[in-house]
Amino acid sequence: MKGTGRIVLTAAGLLLLINAPLLMMELFPWPVGLLLALTGTVAFCLPIRRPMETVRLRAVRRGALLTVLSWAAFVLQLAWLLPYGLLGGGETLSLIVNGVWSAAVLLLVMTDGMFRLVFLSAQAGIVRRILLFLFWWMPVLNLVLAAQLCHAARLEYSRELARIERDAVRQENERCHTRYPLLLVHGVFFRDWQYFNYWGRIPKELQRNGAQVYYGGQQSAAPVAVSGAELCAQVKELVERTGCGKVNIIAHSKGGLDARYAVSCLGIAPLVASITTVNTPHRGCVWAEKLLAAAPKPLAAWLARRYNALFSRLGDDSPDFLGAVNSLTASACAQLNEQAPDQEGVFYQSVTSRMRRPSGDGFPLNVSYRLVRHFEGDNDGLVSPASAVWGNDLGVLEPKGRRGISHGDMIDLHRAELPDFDVREFYVDLASGLKERGL
Secondary structure: OOOHHHHHHHHHHHHHHHOHHHHHHHHOOHHHHHHHHHHHHHHHHOOOOOOOOOHHHHHHHHHHHHHHHHHHHHHHHHHHHHHHHHOOOOOHHHHHHHHHHHHHHHHHHHHHHHHHHHHHOOOOOHHHHHHHHHHOOOOOHHHHHHHHHHHHHHHHHHHHHHHHHHHHHHHHHOOOOOOOOEEEEOOOOOOOOOOOOOOOOHHHHHHHOOOOEEEOOOOOOOOHHHHHHHHHHHHHHHHHHHOOOOEEEEEEOHHHHHHHHHHHHOOOHHHEEEEEEEOOOOOOEHHHHHHHHHOOHHHHHHHHHHHHHHHHHOOOOOOOHHHHHHHOEHHHHHHHHHHOOOOOOOEEEEEEEOEOOHHHOOOOHHHHHHHHHHHHOOOOOOOOHHHHOOOEEEEEEOOOOOOEOOOOHHHOOOOOOEOOEOHHHHHHHHHHHHHHOOO
């Protein structure tokens, strides 16, 4: 039995389980009632296994099912047990025993389901987790939060299972097995940490589809010239170590400026097959220049000292907060564009996105969105589409709905499932396009 039939059987099993005392004490002779209760327990506990689902996905699906069934069983229990007792349908003792037993079982089932969702669902979100922790005891609100968690979990399950099935079908095709490996170059204020991948779930998806993936490894904040030199050294070391000949650079945000500088000004064009920039401010950020000019110098210096001290402890050799921010200004990017023209033999392309409203992302992009919009119009929370175009223009990504796609969404920063936009599949298509070009 599959699908809906198994869910109905599980629900019926739960109802038999929570009414075990009445089945044995009131409704049937106790051997029959015991048999029904045991049958219900087996039906409820019997796992529903589906082909190709992972252990985590199975737990998430089961969590959503347990949460929904526990609430539904609670409502059904009240709907028949209260009238049954009020109309004198049973002994007081058996009703009390059944009520305590059913409450205990439903609480256990509900807790099991919610724990699975909170700790195993990637789409539960920090905000939902915090709200549930604070308000799990509050009627109605806890039901709303539980419903939101279940909805997110079901959406995650269906998408992840579809992706697993799709990857299994096309595994032999190696859509992302490009001629040259992919070098992912991060943007400003982040590092390529082992335990928190800047690119979210994207690298694993690329590797599942045949890609060779490496990282830029430059420090989090430095002027373009410094970051470009670090990237240059990384490319040379990678080519020498692997014998790959060239690399395909995919760079996000300031990383695109670093990559262009390294290729055009530091002589590694023969080692680079392509540069794909993602939401990179090639023409700079007008708002950054305005903000730097307006900010009190002592405040800017204090922020720089705090940032540099923190990231020195986190692994940067010589972090330079103000140097990195100044590299993003419109005037600095105009100067870079003169110094770093496109190199022959290197394929350049760019893509960007835009948010539809400030609520399209959390802090600080919900604040900076308004600032960028005031000076430059449409933007992704940091960069305007007009500033992000370079080389072959792949366009502005803008799915349906009220949210849009933010600067962080383009690197799967939040690990969120967006309507009409699958960020992992987008990068698979991006790598596939490079493969079709023979790169």
